[in-house]
Amino acid sequence: MAAFGTAAGRPLQGRGGSLGFRFTLYAAVAIVVMYLDQRQHYLEQLRYVLQAAAYPIQLAVNSPPAAWRWISESFESRERLQAENARLRAAQRDLELRSMRYEALARENGELRGLAAALPPVADRWLAAEIVSIQLSSLRQRLLIDRGAVNGVFRAQAVLDDRGLIGQTTHVGPWSAEVILITDPEHAVPVRVERTGLRTIAVGAGDATSLALPYLPANADIKSGDLLVTSGLGGVFPEGYPVARVTEVHRDAVQPLAQVRAEPLAHLDTDREVMLVWFRADHPRAPAPTGKSLGELKSGTPSLQPLAAPPRPPAAAPAAAPQSQPARVRAPAAAPRKQPAESPPPEPQAPEPQAAEPKAAAPQPAAPEPPQEPPKQEPPTPQPDASQAKEHQ
Amino acid sequence: MNAPSGGRILITGSVALVLTVLPLPPWLDVLRPVFLVLAVLYWSVNAPRTGDIALGFWAGLALDVFQGPVLGQHALALALVTYIAVREHQRIRSKPAFQQALIVFAALAVYEFVLFAIDGWSGHAVSSPLRWVHTVTGALLWPPVAAILAYGSRGRA
Numbered sequence: 295m296a297a298f299g300t301a302a303g304r305p306l307q308g309r310g311g312s313l314g315f316r317f318t319l320y321a322a323v324a325i326v327v328m329y330l331d332q333r334q335h336y337l338e339q340l341r342y343v344l345q346a347a348a349y350p351i352q353l354a355v356n357s358p359p360a361a362w363r364w365i366s367e368s369f370e371s372r373e374r375l376q377a378e379n380a381r382l383r384a385a386q387r388d389l390e391l392r393s394m395r396y397e398a399l400a401r402e403n404g405e406l407r408g409l410a411a412a413l414p415p416v417a418d419r420w421l422a423a424e425i426v427s428i429q430l431s432s433l434r435q436r437l438l439i440d441r442g443a444v445n446g447v448f449r450a451q452a453v454l455d456d457r458g459l460i461g462q463t464t465h466v467g468p469w470s471a472e473v474i475l476i477t478d479p480e481h482a483v484p485v486r487v488e489r490t491g492l493r494t495i496a497v498g499a500g501d502a503t504s505l506a507l508p509y510l511p512a513n514a515d516i517k518s519g520d521l522l523v524t525s526g527l528g529g530v531f532p533e534g535y536p537v538a539r540v541t542e543v544h545r546d547a548v549q550p551l552a553q554v555r556a557e558p559l560a561h562l563d564t565d566r567e568v569m570l571v572w573f574r575a576d577h578p579r580a581p582a583p584t585g586k587s588l589g590e591l592k593s594g595t596p597s598l599q600p601l602a603a604p605p606r607p608p609a610a611a612p613a614a615a616p617q618s619q620p621a622r623v624r625a626p627a628a629a630p631r632k633q634p635a636e637s638p639p640p641e642p643q644a645p646e647p648q649a650a651e652p653k654a655a656a657p658q659p660a661a662p663e664p665p666q667e668p669p670k671q672e673p674p675t676p677q678p679d680a681s682q683a684k685e686h687q
Numbered sequence: 688m689n690a691p692s693g694g695r696i697l698i699t700g701s702v703a704l705v706l707t708v709l710p711l712p713p714w715l716d717v718l719r720p721v722f723l724v725l726a727v728l729y730w731s732v733n734a735p736r737t738g739d740i741a742l743g744f745w746a747g748l749a750l751d752v753f754q755g756p757v758l759g760q761h762a763l764a765l766a767l768v769t770y771i772a773v774r775e776h777q778r779i780r781s782k783p784a785f786q787q788a789l790i791v792f793a794a795l796a797v798y799e800f801v802l803f804a805i806d807g808w809s810g811h812a813v814s815s816p817l818r819w820v821h822t823v824t825g826a827l828l829w830p831p832v833a834a835i836l837a838y839g840s841r842g843r844a
Binding site for chain 1: 704705708709710713716739740741743744747752753754756757758759760762763766767770773774805809815
């Protein structure tokens, strides 16, 4: 900031050493900052402060569209409002009918699984957040939402809308948080094909309407219309939440991998509100318990971070790594997938080899040294802001 | 030309920052030049004593907060661009607008390349060719942007 003062009379070389020296100085500072931020995660505090400082500007920048929306909503006609009201009523009746048998089904399910009492739902608490700004480009698919640390939001928290998965929080400020969408090219979500149980990874394709499934062998049992749900691996999203529907399966005779596209179920480009979710840590379907996953992370799996999309793997690798699928994989992320599994274990449920998940297990491609610091994730024990939390369940 | 005050640089810089982070539809977003880099370039060339490497560094840090995956990434890229611009400011200033636009294109390419390299280094690699589009639009928009900034500094000085 010192350089903002006018210095009209002085020679160019005069202040703080020569030009080259000053450049070296600033470049060194920038590189140190980058190193601390990227490799050590020392700068969470600084990020927190900067995010707080940037929030008013972001609000201001996004106020014109918000104001326009508000105005157009205020002048909506009576007929339209009535029509919307009727539609919502119908939708609510529909949902109530569907949830009528929920209790009974949940108990029945619990009995079938041999549990004494039916488990409570995995989601503990919901909090609606409004979208402040949207960045949807082919490079970055991010949202800024108006809830932050004061509402108990933590890093790597799952974000949903009423139809499916949206993404997870990356940077949390006091009043705002940045959400990386599942369609961001840097994001990958471990999924399971609901029809067959086939597990794979869905990587963002950089536009709001498609995900890529790049790690499926050409003979994988997947077809257009299959529903993808979260597999519960990776430690961020709990099992069983809908993610996307397969729209396109392209098999090429010469390619060992199938080219599969899926369309996210969540309305990533039209949503105005999203839901932040807190999960019961002790629930069997919850993502990896924090303490345990931190231990695993220390041993080298940065699975709690937003996963960087890796370059396409060498063709043979995923296809040649079949993987047994126990009925309920509880040990998430690191443990079972490290071994390449030369001998394909027998697999009663699914005849075709499971697609391996090279992504969640392998260290990030650009991180040569495996022992990466775990992200500072607060345990998902929220400081409940009861007035604002909507207890849906 | 008398040296513009730091305040003016701060104001134009803030406006450029707002233009840079303003939400736009995706197709326009690809085309949008990084206005803040253009403004910093202009001040580095036309007021090298005030707009200095420090200006580039802080402007880059502001960009990092809004859109950088790694803190310090834009700061380094912009500090480098400012260094080149300040060093060559006399040569650049004397060129006609068309040649200036070419130089700006080269500077933006350097800027984007640094970002690209750091992206790759930090594991955020995004290799879509669309990320380079803004270097062309930035160069094309350089003459009007420079004219507006020059008008502002002459009108008030």
